[in-house]
Amino acid sequence: MTPWVTETKPEDWAYVSEGGATIVFSYRGPHNVQFSGHVLRLRKVTLGESSDASNDAPLDATIEELDDPMVAFQENIVSKLVPSEFLPRLVVVLLDREWLKLLVELHDGDRPAERRQTDHVDFHRKKGVLATDLIGGTPIAIEIKPKWGFLPTECHLSPETVAVKTATCRFCMHTCFRAKQEGVCTTYCPLDLFSRDEVRLRRALGALWSGWYESGGSLNNLRFFVSSRMAKPDDDHSMKILARFFTTDEWTNPANFQESFASALTQALADSPVLPLLSTLQRTLDVLDVEGLSKLYARTSPGLSGDGLGSSVPDPSMEEWDDFIKVYHSDYHSWDHASPSPEHLRHYLMAYLLSATFKDCSIIIRPRQQALSITRVDPARSFDITIIDMDIKSMDRLGKWEKLDRTLVEHYKSSASQRRCIDSERA
Numbered sequence: 001m002t003p004w005v006t007e008t009k010p011e012d013w014a015y016v017s018e019g020g021a022t023i024v025f026s027y028r029g030p031h032n033v034q035f036s037g038h039v040l041r042l043r044k045v046t047l048g049e050s051s052d053a054s055n056d057a058p059l060d061a062t063i064e065e066l067d068d069p070m071v072a073f074q075e076n077i078v079s080k081l082v083p084s085e086f087l088p089r090l091v092v093v094l095l096d097r098e099w100l101k102l103l104v105e106l107h108d109g110d111r112p113a114e115r116r117q118t119d120h121v122d123f124h125r126k127k128g129v130l131a132t133d134l135i136g137g138t139p140i141a142i143e144i145k146p147k148w149g150f151l152p153t154e155c156h157l158s159p160e161t162v163a164v165k166t167a168t169c170r171f172c173m174h175t176c177f178r179a180k181q182e183g184v185c186t187t188y189c190p191l192d193l194f195s196r197d198e199v200r201l202r203r204a205l206g207a208l209w210s211g212w213y214e215s216g217g218s219l220n221n222l223r224f225f226v227s228s229r230m231a232k233p234d235d236d237h238s239m240k241i242l243a244r245f246f247t248t249d250e251w252t253n254p255a256n257f258q259e260s261f262a263s264a265l266t267q268a269l270a271d272s273p274v275l276p277l278l279s280t281l282q283r284t285l286d287v288l289d290v291e292g293l294s295k296l297y298a299r300t301s302p303g304l305s306g307d308g309l310g311s312s313v314p315d316p317s318m319e320e321w322d323d324f325i326k327v328y329h330s331d332y333h334s335w336d337h338a339s340p341s342p343e344h345l346r347h348y349l350m351a352y353l354l355s356a357t358f359k360d361c362s363i364i365i366r367p368r369q370q371a372l373s374i375t376r377v378d379p380a381r382s383f384d385i386t387i388i389d390m391d392i393k394s395m396d397r398l399g400k401w402e403k404l405d406r407t408l409v410e411h412y413k414s415s416a417s418q419r420r421c422i423d424s425e426r427a
């Protein structure tokens with residue numbers, strides 16, 4: 001039976017972290033079979049969009065049910081591509097408006113000020129998601145958002161984009177764009193992280209660490225959790241615990257800590273099948289690049305392509321997703337992707353959405369229990385890695401991604417940057 005969140009008290013929960021669309025609380029109350037060892041993931045809404053004062057402005061039914069398909073999507077679709085040992089347990093939980101308001105009253109002060117000014121928990125939701133608490137019950141946990149781990153194949157790229165897109169990866173182009181727009185900067189390249197080469201892996205981890213440290217922990221590609229709370233570089237207490245965990249030293253020199261962090265995780269990631277799996281899924285599902293997909297769409301739906309890629313395409317049902325997975329596991333790999341067939345358009349669109357799910361997910365790395373008893377981390381096989389945030393993507397995003405792709409390439413071409421990213425599968 002679906003549990004009710006009202007079986008717990010709002011004060012049984014502690015704020016953990018939040019992303020653009022969701023906010024996460026961890027259960028700290030008395031032992032409860034359903035809730036102990038779990039986090040509660042709630043949807044947020046932008047301030048002003050939700051008429052909280054008005055009475056129950058009913059949400060569109062399709063949006064209302066969003067969290068239900070998300071759980072079903074992981075259970076029925078993602079689990080056929082990712083072994084269960086790398087997935088958290090997800091369960092739907094029923095919400096209550098008054099309970100949510102009490103939760104917000106108690107914990108809103110724990111959220112970053114800039115987040116509080118832009119959005120809040122959506123009180124209209126009837127359902128949330130309970131997930132395995134991967135950052136609780138462990139002194140430290142690390143979250144990495146790896147992003148795009150491959151370069152596109154040349155055959156579908158236009159003469160204007162081919163040189164740039166086969167030399168510089170999508171993430172590095174985006175970083176260049178964000179540096180100009182928002183002043184955000186990092187030297188992290190996902191192709192190093194996905195390279196299976198230990199020197200490059202270590203470089204990627206070092207760059208993630210520097211980006212985290214120099215941005216005051218505001219970049220979302222690396223996060224540390226200490227005693228179930230997100231840690232920032234200016235938090236001495238957490239930094240001491242992290243330093244002791246990775247180096248046995250007291251927190252003295254950020255550079256030493258960066259070295260030990262990168263060493264410990266290089267081994268763990270090199271030994272794990274998780275990153276190769278994500279890279280393969282991203283790469284094989286996005287086999288046309290958004291440009292090739294767009295050309296195929298224009299060819300197949302000539303009257304509609306002016307409205308943007310996928311604009312008139314309905315979102316797949318769970319049955320269609322299930323069919324697609326069967327195709328992916330069988331015929332898909334023998335299709336001639338260099339000259340894609342119009343009859344496969346819908347499957348190519350779905351493949352691209354699924355690729356986006358794996359481009360946008362995070363991994364949580366936590367020390368295994370036996371590794372905690374020793375003072376210094378034994379780098380070999382002492383971490384568990386779990387993939388999280390595998391949300392179902394919607395067709396109406398395709399047009400925005402197509403536009404963003406163009407913007408990023410044009411910006412990159414006009415910038416002085418000439419970063420060379422090496423895709424180890426293609427090198």
Ligand SMILES: [Zn+2]
Binds near residue numbers: 170188189421
């Ligand atoms: Zn790159």
